[in-house]
Amino acid sequence: MNWLIGAVLFLILAPIAGGLIAGIDRKITARMQGRVGPPLLQPFYDVGKLFEKERAVVTTAQNFYVLAYLIFIALSGALFFAGGDLLLIVFAFTLAHVFLVLGAYAVHSPYSHIGAERELIQVMAYEPMIILAAVGFYMVSGSFYVTEIAATTVPAILYLPGVFLGFAVILTIKLRKSPFDISTSHHAHQEIVKGITTEFSGSTLAQVEIAHWYENVFLLGFVFLFFAWNPVIGVVAVAITYLAEIFVDNVTARARWQAALKSGWLATLLGIANLAILSYMMLGGA
C-alpha cells in the first residue's frame, strides 16, 4: 500500500512543491542580481493567469500532445515516488518528452520547430547519463527499484561521485537552466522567441509549466537517491545542489547546442569511468 500513498502524494503535492521551488528559485535569482524579485507565490499566479486566458491554438492537435506530456511526466514521477523500476521510469520520462516535442512539431511554426529540434538534442545529451545513473544505483544497491535504492544503508554518493557530478551537469539541461537552456527558457529568449513553447498559450502553456514542476520534483528526488542513506543530509544536499544550479544559471551565458551535447556526453564518460572503477573494485572482491 505504501507505493500507492507515495504515488498519490506525489500527484497532489508535487505541483505545490514544484511551484514553491520555482518561486524560491526566482526570488534567489533576483537577489543574486540585486533585485527584490517577485512574490514567492508568483509561479502560481502565472499559471492561474494562464488558465484565465482565452484558448488560442495554431492547431488543435497541439493540446493533445501537451496533455499527453503532462500525463506521462506525472506518471513517471508517480512511478518514482511509488518506488518503481528506475529504468522504466526513465523510459516513461523519455516518452513524455517525445510528446512535448511532437506538440511543437505539430504546429508547423519555424520557431517552435527549431525549439523542438533543440529539445531533441537535449534529450540526446542527457539520456545516456540518466540511464547510467540508474545503472550506478543498481551497482550500489543491487536493485533497480527506487524503494530498495532508497532503503540502502550504503552512502551511494561515496561510491558514485563521478556519476553524481555527471548527473549534476545534465540536471542543468533538465532544469532548463543556463548555459543549457537552448530549447526554451524562463528568461527572455530572443533568438528563437520562446523555442519549443512559442506556439503554446493559455491553458496549454500552463500545462507545460505544471509538467515542469512535476519534473523538477522528480529530478530532485533523483538527486536525493544519492544521499538516501541519511535523509537529513539528503535534504541538505538536494538544497545545495539546487542552489548550485541557480548559481550556474546566473553566472553563465547560453551555450550553443554543440556545447550542450558535448557536455552531456562527456559527463556520461565521467560516469562511465566512475562505474568502471567501481566494478573493478567489486570484481577484485573488496
Add this chain to the structure above:
Amino acid sequence: MSTMAFLKRSPWILHYDASSCNGCDIEVLACLTPLYDVERFGIINTGNPKHADILMITGGINELNRAVVRNLYEQMPEPKVVVAIGICAATGGIFRECYNIAGGVDKVIPVDVYVPGCAARPEMIIDGVVAALSILEEKRAKMTGAAQIKDDARHAAGEST
C-alpha cells in the same frame, strides 16, 4: 476560478519598438533592470505575443510596421491591453510630419493606455502598466461574463431542443 483574478498579478508583456528614436525603447528596458525591477509585480518580458497580456509599443506607425503591429496584436490571446509609450506612440511625435509616418499606434490597433513623455520615464511607464492592469481585469471580467452568457444560452438551447 473566474473570481480569482490572477491576471492582475501576472501581466506578461510584449515590447515592440515601432518607428521611434529608440529613446523610449531604452526606457522600457530600463524598467527591467534591478533599479526598477518590474518583476516585483510579476511582470515578465516574454518577447512572444502568444504568451503576452500587455503589448507595449514605443514609436509611431509607418508603412512598413503597420502590418507587423496589427499582426502582433492579433496573435495575442484575449484578454489583452495595449500601452502606447511616449509621444511618438501616441501621435507620431516629432516624426509626425515625415512622409512615411501614419501617426500614433491607435491608427492601427485600439490603445488602452497612453504614457506621455519624450522620452517616457520608467516611473511613468510602470504607472502606465499599473493603469493597464485594471483595464485588463475589466476585460477579463467581461470576457468570462460573455462566456458565461454564451454558455447559459447554449444550455438553454440544448434543453429546449
Add this chain to the structure above:
Amino acid sequence: MQTLLFLIVFPILVACLLLFVKRTTIRYAVVALSALAIGGASIYLLMRYAFEGAVYFAAPSGAIDLAMVAIEMGLALFIIYMGAKFRNYLAILLAVIQAALVVYLEMTFSGSLHAANNLFIDQFSIIMALIIGLIGSLIAVYAVRYMETYHHHHPEVRDRQTFFFFVTFVFLAAMFGLVFSNNLMWLFFFWEITTISSFLLIGYSETEEATKNAFRALVMNLLGGVAFVVAIVLLAATEPTSGGIDLARVLASPDAAVVLIPVVLIGFAGITKAALMPFSSWLLGAMVAPTPVSALLHSSTMVKAGVYILVRFSPVFAGTFAGFSIGLVGGVTFLVASAIAISRSDAKSVLAYSTIANLGLIAACAGVGTYMLVWAAILLIVFHAVAKALLFLGTGVIEQRTGSRNIEDMEGLIVRMPKMAVMMFIGIAGMFLAPFGMLISKWAAIEAFVQVPFGLIFIAILAYGSAVTVFFWAKWMGKLVTVTQNTERVEKGFFEESWAPLYIITGLVIAAVFLFPVISSMLIEPYVLAIYGVTAHLADANVAIMLLMMALLLILPVSFLLFKRTARHLPAYMGGRPATPDLHFAGSLGLTREAQTRNYYLTEYFGEAKLFRPGAAVCIVLILVSWILAGVAL
C-alpha cells in the same frame, strides 16, 4: 512433422505455380490464398507444438541430401555464369571455393555426414516460423499490387513479375527450412538459397546500380557461406566429440573448446548475413530493390536468418571471450549505425541503418549469451520484425503516392494521408518508445548486461545508442505529425487492396505489446528455461505498468474531442510578419517568400563519411579477435 514439411514444400509449389500466372488479379488471389494457408499453418504450428518443447523428426534423408548437393552445385554454376556475365570474378572465386569445399566434405567425411534427426521444432523455431509465416506472407500479398504500380511508374524496368514472385516464395520456403533444420547440411543448403534469392531480388530492376549492389550482397554472403562450410568441415572432422552436423548434438557437446571454433565461424556467417559491420553495405545497397524486397530482407527473412543462427548458438558463445568479442561487433554496429541514421534523410536509408543497429543489438545479446540476454534477443527479433515490416511497407505506399521517400517530404503527412501517417506513427513508436516492444527488450538488455562481467561496455553502448535512437526517430515522427495548412488529402483511390496487410501489421504492432507477456511466458521463457535451466521475465508489476501505459496511449486520442470547440485558431508566429497559413510572407523588396522547416541532420558529427569506416575497422578487428580467442581457447 507434416506441418513442417508443408511449410517448406507448399511455398515452393506456390512459387512454381506463380511462374505461370500473368494476370495481376489472379496472382493476387493466388498469393492471398497461399498467404492465408501459410499463415494458418504457422499458427497451427504454434498451437500444436508450443507446449511440447523441442521435438525432433528423423525426416527422409539420403535422396534429399543428394538432391541438395546437386542443387548447390547447380547454384554454384549459376553464380559462375552470372559472375562471368557481369565480370565479377570475386563472386566466381568464392562460389568455386565453396563448391570445392562442399565436394571435399562429401568425399572425405561421407561417413559422419548424417544427423540423427534432420528436422526439429522448438519454441524459438515457432517464433521464427510465425514471423516468416505471418509477416513474410503479408509482405508478399502487399507486393502484388505494389509491383503492378511499380512497373507503371518504371516502364524502363523489364516486367519479370512472375519471376519476382517465384523467388519471393522460394525465399519464404528457404526461411522455413532454415529454422526447422537440425541437420547443419540442410541448414547450410537453405542458407545458400536465401543468399541466391536475395541476390536475384536485389538485382530485379537490372539497372547497373542494382546489379552492382546485388553482387555486393552476393559476395559478402558467399564469404559467410564459405565460413559456414569450413565450420561444417571442422565439425565433421571432430564428429565424435563435437557432434558433427547434428545441431542438437553440437549445442549439447561436452567439449566446448572444440565446438567453439566452428561455431565462431558460423557466427561469422551470421554476421555477414545479419549485415553487421563491416558487412552492412550490402543491406544498404539492397535499397535499390522494390520496397517489398527491402521489407522482406529487413523484417522477416534474410537478416533474421543471420541473427537466428547467432541466437541459436549463443549457449556456446556464453561466457567465452570469443563470444564476448562477437557481442562487441554487434554492440559497435548498434552504436555506429544508430548514429549514422541521424544524418540520413532518405526514409529507406534511415530504416536500413536502424535495422543494422537493431541486428547489432541482437548480436550483442547473443554473443554474450546469458539467459536473460537470449530472452531479450528473441524479444528484439519479434518486435523488430513487426515494426520494421510496417515501416517499410508504409514508406513504399508513401513513395508511390507522393513520389518521394525523403523524410522532409513527409511533412504534414497527417493531413495528406492521415491513415498512413497514423500507421507510420505507430510503427515508429514501436521502434523506440515505451511501452512498445523494442524498448522492453532494450530495457531487459540493460538489466541483463549489468550482471555480466565487463557488461559495462555494453551498458555504455546502449546508453549512448538509445539516446541517439530517440533523436532520429522522434524527428521523423515530428515531420509526420506536423499539421500543415492548406494541403490536400491524397490518400484515397490508391491501390486499396494493399491497405489490408498494412492494417493487419499495424494491429500486430499494438497486439504485440498486449500479447508480450503471453509470448514471453508461452514461448520464450520455456525455450530459455530448456537451455539454461533458468529463465528471465519482467516483474509482474512492471508488465502491469507497461499495459497501463499502452492503455493510456490508446485512450488519450479521445481527448481530441475535448479540444474541438472553443479554441480560436491563430496563425503561427513569424516574428510579427503577417504570413499565410502555409508560411508564405512578404519578404524584402516585396517578394513573397516561404518559410520552410527542416530537420537537423548533424552530418558534421554523425555523417556516414565520418563514422562508417572507423566503425567497420573496429568490427573487423573484433571479428579477427574472436577467431584468435576461439583458437586460444582450444
